Each structure stands twice: as structure tokens, then as C-alpha cells.
Amino acid sequence: MASTFTLVLFTFIITLLDPLPVEAKVFMILMDDEPVLSFQSKQTKARIEEEGMAHKERLSNRHDLILESLLQKGTYTKLYSYTYLLNGVAVHAESEEIFSILKNAKGVRTIHEDVKMEKLTTHTPEFLGIPAGVWPVLGGAKSSGEGVVIGLIDTGINPHHPSFTNNSFLGSLHNTKFRGKCATGKKFPSTACNGKIVAAHYFARAAINAGDFNATRDFASPFDADGHGSHTASTAAGNHKIPVIANGFNYGNASGMAPGARIAVYKALYTFGGYMSDVVAAVDQAVEDGVDILSLSIGPSSVPPGPSAFLNVLEMELLFATKAGIFVVQAAGNGGPSSSSVLSFSPWITSVAASVTDRKYNNTIILGNGQSFSGTGLAPPTAGEAPFPIAAAIDVSRRNITNVVEVESCQHPEHFIRSLVREKLIICTYTFEYEDVNIATVEDTIKKIGAAGFIITMDPDIGSEQVKGTTMTMQVPAIILNNVQASSALWEYYNSKTIRSRSGQAVVFAARARILDGRQAFFTAQAPIVASYSSRGPDVNNALLQTADVLKPNVMAPGSSIWAAWSPNSEGDPNIKGTDTL
Numbered sequence: 001m002a003s004t005f006t007l008v009l010f011t012f013i014i015t016l017l018d019p020l021p022v023e024a025k026v027f028m029i030l031m032d033d034e035p036v037l038s039f040q041s042k043q044t045k046a047r048i049e050e051e052g053m054a055h056k057e058r059l060s061n062r063h064d065l066i067l068e069s070l071l072q073k074g075t076y077t078k079l080y081s082y083t084y085l086l087n088g089v090a091v092h093a094e095s096e097e098i099f100s101i102l103k104n105a106k107g108v109r110t111i112h113e114d115v116k117m118e119k120l121t122t123h124t125p126e127f128l129g130i131p132a133g134v135w136p137v138l139g140g141a142k143s144s145g146e147g148v149v150i151g152l153i154d155t156g157i158n159p160h161h162p163s164f165t166n167n168s169f170l171g172s173l174h175n176t177k178f179r180g181k182c183a184t185g186k187k188f189p190s191t192a193c194n195g196k197i198v199a200a201h202y203f204a205r206a207a208i209n210a211g212d213f214n215a216t217r218d219f220a221s222p223f224d225a226d227g228h229g230s231h232t233a234s235t236a237a238g239n240h241k242i243p244v245i246a247n248g249f250n251y252g253n254a255s256g257m258a259p260g261a262r263i264a265v266y267k268a269l270y271t272f273g274g275y276m277s278d279v280v281a282a283v284d285q286a287v288e289d290g291v292d293i294l295s296l297s298i299g300p301s302s303v304p305p306g307p308s309a310f311l312n313v314l315e316m317e318l319l320f321a322t323k324a325g326i327f328v329v330q331a332a333g334n335g336g337p338s339s340s341s342v343l344s345f346s347p348w349i350t351s352v353a354a355s356v357t358d359r360k361y362n363n364t365i366i367l368g369n370g371q372s373f374s375g376t377g378l379a380p381p382t383a384g385e386a387p388f389p390i391a392a393a394i395d396v397s398r399r400n401i402t403n404v405v406e407v408e409s410c411q412h413p414e415h416f417i418r419s420l421v422r423e424k425l426i427i428c429t430y431t432f433e434y435e436d437v438n439i440a441t442v443e444d445t446i447k448k449i450g451a452a453g454f455i456i457t458m459d460p461d462i463g464s465e466q467v468k469g470t471t472m473t474m475q476v477p478a479i480i481l482n483n484v485q486a487s488s489a490l491w492e493y494y495n496s497k498t499i500r501s502r503s504g505q506a507v508v509f510a511a512r513a514r515i516l517d518g519r520q521a522f523f524t525a526q527a528p529i530v531a532s533y534s535s536r537g538p539d540v541n542n543a544l545l546q547t548a549d550v551l552k553p554n555v556m557a558p559g560s561s562i563w564a565a566w567s568p569n570s571e572g573d574p575n576i577k578g579t580d581t582l
Contacts, residue, residue, distance in 0.1 A: 026079065026114035026206050027098060028277050028313045030088040031066065032107050033059060036288075037084055037324055056083045063089040066107050071098060079205040080281045084288040085320040086313070090114070090277040092209040112313050114206060115276040116301045119155065119228045119269055120331040120343065148261045149178050149198060150237050151291030153282045153298060154229030156202065156222045156267035159192035161230060163238035164263065180264050180289035185221025192222070196239070199264035199289055203282045206275035218270040226271045232297045237261040264291050269298055276300065280317050287321045294321055296330040299343035303543040309345040310541075310548075322348045332553040333535030340545050341535040342552045353535070353553035355528040363479045363518030365455065367493050368511060373486035377518045379453070379478040382425070387512035388452045390494055392427045395506035396420040411441050413448040421451045425477070425513055427494065428456050443474050453477030453515055457487035477515045530556060 036059070040052045060081040067078060067089070076098060079090040091098065102108050157164060180199025184190050193200060200222035207213040217225060224230045237258050266282035268274050279298070286294055304312040318328050329350045335341030344351035363377045368387050382388055397407045397415045407415045410428035428442050439456070446454045453476050481487045499508035539552035 025094070025096070026090060026092050026209065026275065026277055027102075028082075028088060028090050028112045028114060028280065029102055030086060030109045030111070030313070031063065032109060033062065033087050035059070035083055035085055035087045035320075037320065059083045059087055062107075066105070067091065070101055070105055077209065079209065079277060080203075082280060082284050082317075084284045085317050085324070086280070086284070088313070090206065090281070092206070113305075115304050115312065115314075117269060117274040117276055117279055117298050118301050119226070119273065120297055120299045120333050148258065148293065149180070149264050149291045150233075150258070150261050150293045150295060151199075151264045151266060151286035151289070152229060152233050152236070153266050153268055153279060153286065153294070153296045154224075154232055155226040155269045155271075156219070156224035156229045157197060157200070157233050157263065157265045158224045158230045159188065159194065159197055161234065163230075163234035164196050165194065165239070178262075178264075178290040180291075183222055185223070186219050187223040188219075188221040196263060197265060198262045200267075201265070201282070201285055202267035203278040203285075204268075204270070205281075206277040207270060207272075210275065212272050213270065218272075222265050222267045224267070226269070228269070228297065229265070229267065232295065233263050233265070236295065237263050264289060273301070274298070276312070276314050280313055283314070283317050283321060287324055287326055291326065294318075294326050294328045296328075299331060299333050303343070303345075303540055303545070305543055308541055309543075310347075315346045315349075318346065319348050334533045335535040336531070336533050337536060339536050340538055340540050340547070342537050342539055343535060344552065345539060345548070345550070347550045350555065351553040353556040354531040354533070355556045356531050361518060361521055364516040365479050365481070365490075365513050366516070367490070367513045368497070369493055371489060371493065373481060373483070373489065375479040375481040375483070375486065375518075377474060377479045377515075379474040379476065379515070379518045381517040382453060382477045382514045385514070387514045389424045389509045390427060390455070390511040390513050391421065391424045391506070391509050392494060392498075393429075395498070395509075396424070396426065409442070410445045410454065413445045416445075416449045418449055421449045423452050424509065425515070426451045426454045427490070428454055430456050430458055430480075439474075439480070443476060443478065446476055446478075451476075455490065455513070455515075456480045457490060458482060458484050473519075479515050479518065528556060 036052050036056050039055045040048050043051045060083060063078065063081045067076065071093075075094045077092045079092055082088040082090070099111060099113075102111050159165075178198065182190065182193035182197075182200045183202060184192075185202070188200065202220065202222050204213050204218070204220065207218075219225045237260075239259055264286060266286050268278040268282040279296075283294065300312075300314075303309050306312065309315070318330075322328050327350070328348070329352055330344040332351045332353045333341060333343035334354075335343065342351065361376060361378055362374050363379065364372055364374055366372045366387070393408050393410050393416070394404065396417055398417060401407050401415060406412060408429045410426060426446060442454055442456065456479070458481065481490060494511045497509075497511035498506050499510065501507050534556075535553070537552045539548040539550040540546065541548035
């Protein structure tokens with residue numbers, strides 16, 4: 001039975017947490033009276049469900065009465081009533097005066113402004129020793145995690161991906177306490193909850209009222225329009241031995257860490273990120289549904305305001321989820337390697353750092369002078385054994401260019417002269433000067449202009465440690481030289497072999513190179529190493545970055561270059577929730 005520990009913490013918060021109102025128009029208000037979970041702990045077993053539902057309705061009605069008695073009609077919109085773990089309400093206000101009106105009102109314990117949130121593997125099971133050690137004990141991979149429901153607070157799920165389709169081995173849930181339901185909507189029919197996916201909801205009221213939600217782009221349904229949620233879900237509990245085929249190349253098979261577990265989806269983040277008030281509503285629903293594990297590969301955009309990072313509404317919500325017997329895991333963040341960059345604060349949460357696995361994908365470029373350099377790029381090789389001409393992007397671009405950095409980073413095909421780029425490897429530069437640069441756009445440009453492939457070199461101002469390359473799969477020959485020395489050597493060779501006119505225009509491209517196949521994995525068997533981007537401790541107590549007496553992160557799990565339904569960064573968390581399921 002859940003603990004009756006409820007309101008002592010809130011009473012303490014009243015005396016400490018008194019943030020000044022800012023431009024945010026959404027507020028989360030915590031109120032008197034105990035929430036449903038605490039109330040149910042005092043009821044007889046025979047009437048616990050009936051009394052719980054009645055108390056939930058009473059709390060919601062009381063929220064309405066308090067707001068109606070204190071606020072002028074038409075000046076606010078109630079977004080959520082929080083009733084299960086916390087007793088509170090989220091309100092979108094037309095004026096920030098709501099803060100001063102409600103702060104000391106009878107029945108109100110405290111008020112918090114809303115906070116923005118952000119989104120923070122085939123070989124991974126083998127690397128952790130799971131197939132030989134854990135899966136056999138649990139009846140094989142397909143049964144590992146059977147009866148367990150993992151609740152994911154993320155960007156939703158793509159139910160059509162093979163990692164989530166129902167398979168014949170999936171029997172009944174064997175989890176009598178789980179009572180989740182499925183919402184339907186665009187790209188998410190009733191058949192999406194197929195036995196593998198056992199619940200699905202979406203929460204977007206704060207995002208909608210803030211004007212950030214775009215129904216065409218973000219989908220008013222549990223469907224994942226971003227990719228992050230599908231990736232974390234498949235990493236934790238994706239089906240066993242799903243072929244990984246990208247751009248026509250078979251990279252092997254992928255399995256979730258607990259293939260037999262079921263997935264409950266609570267979509268509260270979108271392409272732009274999200275809001276804490278939506279996330280709190282998602283957590284409340286997940287725990288009320290009866291999930292066994294709660295995963296958040298998300299976190300606040302920064303340390304929340306107030307005297308303690310532990311005392312924001314989400315951290316309190318997760319405290320009561322833990323008290324209810326839910327195992328709560330959260331990604332530590334992607335702010336590394338800076339110290340005190342961790343964005344998972346509380347001692348009651350398992351905060352997970354990301355490590356690299358022993359699987360590597362290296363690529364090699366061989367220059368016409370015999371030099372060779374290693375880089376990264378899941379890309380096919382150049383055709384045949386003969387080298388291809390090399391051309392710098394700026395040397396094959398149009399003369400009327402106003403943004404040289406944009407050209408050098410190969411971001412727009414219209415900048416290039418098609419007759420000059422054909423059958424050449426184009427040198428593009430990665431730089432922080434052009435903030436919108438990305439590898440996918442480079443590849444798209446190269447395909448559209450008809451070049452043979454591309455080489456990405458590093459701006460010397462970045463440094464080798466800042467960019468580790470990419471693991472996105474590509475259709476054209478490509479390599480990322482994420483080492484400044486290799487980049488410099490390539491440029492030296494190119495400039496020595498390129499003949500220019502008196503005006504400096506390249507007229508003969510004599511430098512040559514060929515790119516090898518970068519799609520073959522090799523395994524180092526080395527111990528886990530923390531990923532450079534993974535957030536570091538020590539844990540912080542507040543926005544002033546004062547050190548807290550709490551160890552964070554708690555554990556580390558593979559989180560870099562994970563094969564799954566989609567490939568973002570913060571994947572240490574789903575690996576942990578999968579292994580915890582086992």
C-alpha cells in the first residue's frame with residue numbers, strides 16, 4: 001500500500017519557495033487536501049477504487065470552486081487538475097496578477113511558474129552481457145520483461161514500426177494492476193494499442209496555450225512526429241531481433257533490453273520540447289494507470305528557479321511516484337563535458353549518464369599522395385578502386401555569394417555550379433559560425449547537385465574534442481574528419497594540387513581521393529567510457545549552481561550511437577529501464 005507521506009513537504013516549501021512572477025503565463029498551483037493516492041491508503045480494500053474515484057472528482061470540483069472564487073471569469077483557463085500524486089491545478093492566465101492573487105489565498109499551498117522541458121541499440125545487450133546472462137534465466141529474450149509495463153514520458157511512439165508490432169509470442173499482460181487506456185487520433189488508430197503497446201495518451205494543453213504546438217507538425221495524438229520517443233521505447237522494450245536496414249544496407253538485428261515488456265506511452269514533448277505542466281499531467285496519469293517503471297529521457301532546459309532544484313513540481317511528483325513503488329529513471333542530460341551540467345537532481349530518482357559501447361564504425365579516406373586518415377560516416381564507398389577529384393565547396397560555387405560560411409558548410413544546392421561538382425568529392429567545413437549547419441542537409445545538397453560524395457573537415461576553432469562525428473546513415477560516399485590535424489593535412493594536400501588563375505579561381509582540380517566503406521562495425525571489447533556530451537556532476541542545489549550533497553549521476557549505461565527506431569543522444573536512460581525490467 002502506498003505511503004501516507006503527503007503534505008509535510010509542501011508545508012516546508014511554502015516558507016522557502018516564493019519565486020517572482022515572470023512573463024510565463026502558465027502556473028502550477030498546489031492546494032490543500034490530500035491527493036487520491038494518499039486518500040486511498042486509508043480506505044478499506046473493498047471500496048478503495050470507488051472511494052478513490054469519488055475523491056478525484058471532489059478534488060477537481062474544489063479546484064474549480066477555488067479558481068472561480070478568486071479569479072475573474074475569462075482571465076484564465078484551467079489546463080489540468082492534478083489529483084493522483086499531488087493535489088493541484090495548472091492554469092493559463094491572461095495576466096500575471098494571478099500570482100499575487102493566489103499566492104496567499106486560502107486553500108492554496110504554493111504556486112510555481114511553468115518551466116520549459118527538452119529532450120535530453122543492436123549491440124548494447126551483447127555489450128552488457130544480457131543475452132548470455134539474463135535472458136536465458138528469464139525464459140529467453142522474448143519472455144524477458146514479461147508482465148512488466150514501462151511508462152515512457154517522451155514524444156510519443158510510431159506504432160507501425162516493427163519494434164512495436166504485436167508478435168505471436170506476446171500472450172496476455174499478466175499484470176492485474178495495470179489499467180491504462182488508449183487515446184486515438186491522427187496516425188494513431190485504435191489498433192495501435194496491439195498488446196505490445198498497452199496504453200497511449202498525449203498531453204499538450206500548456207504547449208497549445210503557449211502557442212508552440214502546431215497540429216500539422218506535432219500531431220494531436222500519441223503518434224511520434226519527432227522520433228525521440230520511438231527510439232527510447234525500442235531501446236527499452238523493442239521486439240527481439242528486428243532487422244536494421246537503412247538506405248538499403250543491413251546492419252544486423254536490433255533488440256530492446258527487455259523485449260517481453262509492454263509499453264505505455266505518455267506523450268508530453270514535441271519537436272520544440274515541452275512544458276513541465278504537461279509532463280506532470282503525464283506522470284500523474286502513468287502512475288494512476290499502474291506502470292511499473294517510469295522513464296523520462298527529458299529534463300528542464302535549465303536548473304529551475306527557487307532555493308532548491310529538488311522542490312519544483314515535477315521533482316515532487318516523481319517523489320510520490322517513487323513512494324508509490326514506481327522505479328523512476330531519468331536521463332542525466334546532454335550538457336557534458338561541463339561540470340555540474342546534470343539536469344536530473346533529486347535523490348529519489350535514478351539519474352543515468354550515457355556511455356559509449358565497444359562497437360565502432362570508422363571510415364577511411366585515402367589521398368592521392370598515399371596518406372590515409374580515419375573518420376566516421378555510415379556511408380558506402382566511392383565506386384571502384386580509382387580515386388575521385390576533390391573540390392572545395394567554395395571553389396565550385398557561384399561568384400555572387402554573400403554568405404561564404406553558408407557555402408563552405410554545403411547547406412544550399414543553389415549555391416553550386418553543377419558542371420563543376422559532377423563526379424567530384426566536395427570538401428565541406430563544420431563550423432560554429434553557421435548555427436544551422438547539419439549533416440543531413442549536407443548530404444541532401446550533395447545528392448541534389450550530383451557530386452560523387454563529400455568530406456567534412458573541422459574548423460580549427462572547434463577542436464577535435466568538440467565534434468565526434470556522426471552515426472547517421474548516408475546514401476552517398478562520405479566521411480567526417482573529426483580530427484583537426486587530419487583536416488589540416490587534407491587541406492594542405494588539396495591546396496598543393498589545385499591550380500588557380502591569377503584571380504585565385506580554381507581551374508584545375510588535381511587532388512584525388514577515395515573513401516572506403518564506413519558501414520562495417522568492429523568491436524574493441526574495451527570498458528565503458530562516458531560519452532563526451534553526457535552531463536556531469538556534481539549535483540546542484542539551485543540555479544546558482546551551489547553543490548548539493550547528492551551523488552549524480554547514479555549509474556551509467558550505453559547511450560551513444562544506439563541502433564533503434566530513431567537515433568538521438570540521451571539513450572542511457574532507456575537502457576537502464578530495460579535492464580531494471582529484467
